[in-house]
Amino acid sequence: ILFYRCVALPALLQTAEKAKSLGKICIYEIDDLLFSSEFPPAIETYGSMIDEDQYTELVRSFPLYREMAKACDFAIGSTQTISNELVPLVHFRKSFVHRNALDKHSIIRSKRHRNDKGYIDIFYGSATLAHNSDFTRQVLPTVVEIMSQRKNVRLVVVGHVSLGHLVPTEIQKQLKQLPYMNDVGAYLELLGQSDINIAVLDKNQANDAKSEIKWLEAGALGVPSVVSKTANYVDVLEEGKTALFAENHSEWKQKLETLIDSAELRNNIGENAKRQIVEYYSESLMSKKISDTLTEIIEVFEARDHE
Numbered sequence: 001i002l003f004y005r006c007v008a009l010p011a012l013l014q015t016a017e018k019a020k021s022l023g024k025i026c027i028y029e030i031d032d033l034l035f036s037s038e039f040p041p042a043i044e045t046y047g048s049m050i051d052e053d054q055y056t057e058l059v060r061s062f063p064l065y066r067e068m069a070k071a072c073d074f075a076i077g078s079t080q081t082i083s084n085e086l087v088p089l090v091h092f093r094k095s096f097v098h099r100n101a102l103d104k105h106s107i108i109r110s111k112r113h114r115n116d117k118g119y120i121d122i123f124y125g126s127a128t129l130a131h132n133s134d135f136t137r138q139v140l141p142t143v144v145e146i147m148s149q150r151k152n153v154r155l156v157v158v159g160h161v162s163l164g165h166l167v168p169t170e171i172q173k174q175l176k177q178l179p180y181m182n183d184v185g186a187y188l189e190l191l192g193q194s195d196i197n198i199a200v201l202d203k204n205q206a207n208d209a210k211s212e213i214k215w216l217e218a219g220a221l222g223v224p225s226v227v228s229k230t231a232n233y234v235d236v237l238e239e240g241k242t243a244l245f246a247e248n249h250s251e252w253k254q255k256l257e258t259l260i261d262s263a264e265l266r267n268n269i270g271e272n273a274k275r276q277i278v279e280y281y282s283e284s285l286m287s288k289k290i291s292d293t294l295t296e297i298i299e300v301f302e303a304r305d306h307e
Contacts, residue, residue, distance in 0.1 A: 004029045008067035016071040025301050028069040028090060031078035031100060033209045035065035036085055074297050079232045081209040094300060096293045099236075100211040101281040102220065105184045107192065108278060111222035111270055119152045120260050123194035123223070125187065125214065126159030126180075134207075138228075139200045140166055142252040146260070147171045153260060156194055158187065192221040195266060196259050199227040203247070212236050215243060216281060219273030224266050226255045242273045 001019045003026065006012050016026045066089065069075060075086035075095035086095040102108070122143060124135055140163070147153050148171055157163065158178045167175050181187040191197065197218035201207035208231035215225045215237065227233045229245045237243040244259065246252040259266050279285075 001025070002027050002029055003068060003072060005031070005034070005065075006068045007061065007064035008071065009064075012068060013071055016068075020073070025074065025297060026072040027074045027076060027297065028072035028086065029076040029098075030065070030069070030082065030086075031211060033082060033085065033206045035062060035069050035089070036206070037062060073301065076293065077209075078211045079209050080235055081205070081231055085209070092300060092304065094297075096297070098286070098290055098293060099281070100213045100216065101286040102216070102277070102283055104283075105188075106217075106220055107185075107188045108220045108274065109192070109222065110274070111192070111267070119154055120150075120196065121154050121156050121176075121194040122196045122198060122256065123156045123191055123218070124158070124161070124198045124200075125191060125217075126157075126161050134200050134202045134228075135161065135198070136163070136166060138202070138249075139198055139252055142249050142256065143198075144168065144171065146253065146256060147174045150260065156190070158190060188217060188221065191218055191223065194218075194223055196256065197223050197225040199225055199233075201228045201230050203228065203230060208232060215273065216277060219243075219270065219277050222267075222270040222274050224259060224269035224273065226252065226259065240269075242269065242276050244269070 001016070001024055003012065003016065006028070019026055069086060069089040073091045075083065075090045076098050077083035077086055077095060078098065078100050080097055083095040083097045087093055124139075126135070143153075143155050144167060147155060148168070151174070154174045154176060155167075156176045156178075159180045161177070163175070163177060178190070181190075197214065199214035199218075201210055207228070210230060210232060212232060215227055215233070218225050219242070224243070226244045226246050227237065229247050233243070233245070237245075239245050244255040246255045259269075
């Protein structure tokens with residue numbers, strides 16, 4: 001029985017106990033640190049997108065995720081950080097990593113547009129209410145500075161982001177802002193028309209657990225990314241080959257301008273990223289990995305049961 005992102009509601013706890021009494025294996029799977037006291041991040045990171053009552057509900061939820069994990073035998077997390085945090089909670093003290101990967105909505109292709117189109121688009125996409133202050137505080141001032149100095153650079157922002165007066169009037173024409181898109185295909189098409197992708201997160205334990213999904217979506221389209229130096233990105237990416245890392249204003253400016261100035265580097269990093277994604281994140285490979293993981297879980301369970 002796989003409990004994915006479940007909270008400890010009475011009916012689910014009863015289901016887990018009944019399943020275990022029948023000799024079934026209960027596995028808890030999650031792709032965020034929702035079960036940790038590190039969640040939720042500070043209310044400021046939501047950029048006024050939620051009120052105090054909504055935030056209070058988020059604070060109350062983490063023990064429920066945690067208790068549901070404790071009701072299970074094994075765990076699966078989407079990053080090594082998540083998997084490590086789940087180990088002491090589950091009965092068998094074993095957790096496995098199964099990464100977010102490609103699915104039927106994914107688009108894999110080389111970059112379609114030419115490098116001589118006359119402008120460079122920097123893309124930032126946000127599908128959640130959280131982490132937008134990471135972008136507005138860490139990277140937006142840098143991008144604004146670059147756009148002020150380079151009229152051929154544009155910023156494309158999609159999602160739950162309120163820029164307000166953070167972009168000066170004189171460069172507003174270089175800003176393209178769109179609301180959150182429910183259509184995954186339309187979102188990826190827009191991303192695929194861009195030249196550089198941004199994935200920015202503050203450095204903390206909760207963000208160290210965030211998966212590489214934003215890099216994955218861009219890389220599958222041959223679009224290079226500049227990313228924050230969080231634990232998971234460091235774990236799966238190689239500086240200068242599959243992505244560029246940045247931690248502060250000077251690094252963000254230097255890495256972004258390096259990509260802006262070099263079509264060859266953009267192409268190389270984008271293609272290297274796509275190559276890694278095709279090799280390690282394909283549906284067939286990930287299907288085999290989850291099959292192998294479940295097989296190992298069964299073997300451990302049966303060996304313990306026999307003892």
